[in-house]
Amino acid sequence: MFYFNSYxxxxxxxGGVCLEILKKxxxxxxxxxxxxxxxxxxxxxxxxxxxxxxKYLKSYQxxxxxxxxxxxxxxxxxxxxxxxxxxxxxxxxEINLQDKTHPLITGIxxxxxxxxKFDGHCWSGLNNVPTxxxxxxxxxxAYGQDKETSYNPTASLIGFxxxxxxxxxxxxxxxxxxxxxxxxxxxxxxxxxxxxxxxCFVELYExxxxxxxDYPVNLAEFKALLQQQIKQTITYDTDCWSTAYICKxxxxxxxxxxxxxxxxxxxxxxxxxxxxxxxxxxxxxxITWEWDAFPQQWxxxxxxxxxxxxIRNLAYVKAFEE
Numbered sequence: 001m002f003y004f005n006s007y008x009x010x011x012x013x014x015g016g017v018c019l020e021i022l023k024k025x026x027x028x029x030x031x032x033x034x035x036x037x038x039x040x041x042x043x044x045x046x047x048x049x050x051x052x053x054x055k056y057l058k059s060y061q062x063x064x065x066x067x068x069x070x071x072x073x074x075x076x077x078x079x080x081x082x083x084x085x086x087x088x089x090x091x092x093x094e095i096n097l098q099d100k101t102h103p104l105i106t107g108i109x110x111x112x113x114x115x116x117k118f119d120g121h122c123w124s125g126l127n128n129v130p131t132x133x134x135x136x137x138x139x140x141x142a143y144g145q146d147k148e149t150s151y152n153p154t155a156s157l158i159g160f161x162x163x164x165x166x167x168x169x170x171x172x173x174x175x176x177x178x179x180x181x182x183x184x185x186x187x188x189x190x191x192x193x194x195x196x197x198x199x200c201f202v203e204l205y206e207x208x209x210x211x212x213x214d215y216p217v218n219l220a221e222f223k224a225l226l227q228q229q230i231k232q233t234i235t236y237d238t239d240c241w242s243t244a245y246i247c248k249x250x251x252x253x254x255x256x257x258x259x260x261x262x263x264x265x266x267x268x269x270x271x272x273x274x275x276x277x278x279x280x281x282x283x284x285x286x287i288t289w290e291w292d293a294f295p296q297q298w299x300x301x302x303x304x305x306x307x308x309x310x311i312r313n314l315a316y317v318k319a320f321e322e
Contacts, residue, residue, distance in 0.1 A: 018317065021276060024283030025310045033307035036060070036071075036091075040311055043095060044318075050095050057091055058104060060084070065107030066115065073301040073308070074138035074291070079131045082123035085111060086153035086200075089160045094315075105164050112161055113171045121181055122154040136297035138289075155182050155200035159207025179204070180216040190225055195233050195247040202226055202252045202260070209259070223259055226252075230260055234267060242278055245288045250312070255319030272320045275313045285309050 022045065029041045036056035042048025060071040066080030072087040085108060092104065099105065117124040126132075130143045161175035182204065192198045205222050208214075230253075235246035249268045253260050261268060279285060284306040291298050 018276070018314075018321075021279055021283075022314065024279060024281070025314060026283070028283035029307055029310060032303050034304055037304070037307040037311060040091065040094065041307075044311065044315055050097070053091065053095050054097070054102075054104060057088060060088065061104065061107055064115075065109070065111035067108075070301070070304075073304040075126070075132055075141040076135040076137060076297060076301075077129065077132050077141075078135060079129075080111060080115075081129045081132070082115065082117055082157065083126045083129075083153055086156055089156065100164050100166070109161060109165050109169075109171050112157060113174065119149075121178070122149055122151065123157055125150045125152055125154075136294035138291040138298075139293065150194060150197050151182055151185060152194060152197040152200045154178070155186075155197070156203035156207075158182055159204040162213060163207050163211055176216070179208070179213075183217045183222065187225070191229050191232050195251060198226075198229050198233050199251045202230070205259075227260060227263065230264065234264075236267065238270060238274070241274060242286050243288060250316045254316070255322075268320065272317055275317055283310065285313055 026041070026045075029038055033041065034056075036053070036059075039048065039052040039056050043050055043053050057071075060067045060069050062068055062080045064080050066082070067084040067088040068078050068080050069084075070076040071084045075081070075084065077084070088104070088108065097104065112118070112123070115123060117129060126141050127144050128149075132141045133143045158175050158178045161171055162179065165171040165175060182201075186192070186201055192201070205219070205226055208217060208219060208222070230249075233247050233252075234249055235241070235244075237246075240246055241248065248271050249264055250271055252258075253264060253268055255261070275285070287302055287305050287309070290302070
């Protein structure tokens with residue numbers, strides 16, 4: 001039942017060994033994935049409709065325009081959080097939703113413009129939301145007032161506002177102000193210790209470039225610093241990639257068109273081959289983290305993560321073999 005024409009055509013575009021890889025992964029997705037992730041799979045690999053992804057993504061959006069409800073599977077908070085909202089922006093980018101008037105988009109802009117978890121400079125990071133503790137969560141999501149402020153996910157959310165907010169709006173003005181602040185912070189802290197914070201700055205750079213905004217940030221300087229940051233952050237000890245929570249180039253580089261592909265061709269190629277060679281028999285790849293406090297919920301979240309990683313891994317392979 002897997003060999004309908006569109007599926008075969010899609011598989012052939014992913015390289016010779018990928019038909020079997022896709023077949024195994026498709027079986028897992030259809031048996032285990034959330035409706036949202038099944039829709040993402042269909043859109044990316046089976047010529048499915050973008051509207052299906054939007055429909056299911058909308059179910060995670062709260063009345064304030066932000067997102068919650070374990071959209072990011074390590075936190076089951078039912079209250080809107082900046083990190084869950086950032087997870088929504090990643091899917092919006094994945095499906096290339098450009099309509100600035102779409103309710104998904106306008107809701108996020110509304111939430112970011114008046115979020116109570118915004119201190120005037122940053123939106124709360126993963127461990128700075130008190131209500132996280134009221135729901136099952138990974139330990140790194142536990143609320144801790146002594147946690148250092150991070151630009152994860154703020155840097156990326158700023159870029160989202162720059163792209164989608166009306167240029168005459170106060171939201172756009174806020175985004176311009178925050179861009180300058182974030183960039184100065186990045187240069188002061190450079191090189192960053194956190195791979196996820198670094199990835200959010202890469203996303204900010206990509207939004208700036210897409211919007212052709214070169215002020216108040218010097219894009220050439222920003223690009224050069226990010227190239228150094230990426231080189232210092234990627235884990236080159238590939239022996240531990242299957243078992244440890246490490247940094248792979250895919251965190252920063254989505255394909256050959258990325259500004260950061262040049263100089264990282266070999267390690268990007270290694271990851272592409274690594275994905276092909278390390279698929280498990282059930283169509284998944286190893287999850288290299290876990291949480292202990294909520295074992296029943298973690299068992300569910302782990303399956304959700306497996307589906308998400310399948311989608312991201314195969315999208316990465318596709319991007320480097322087109």
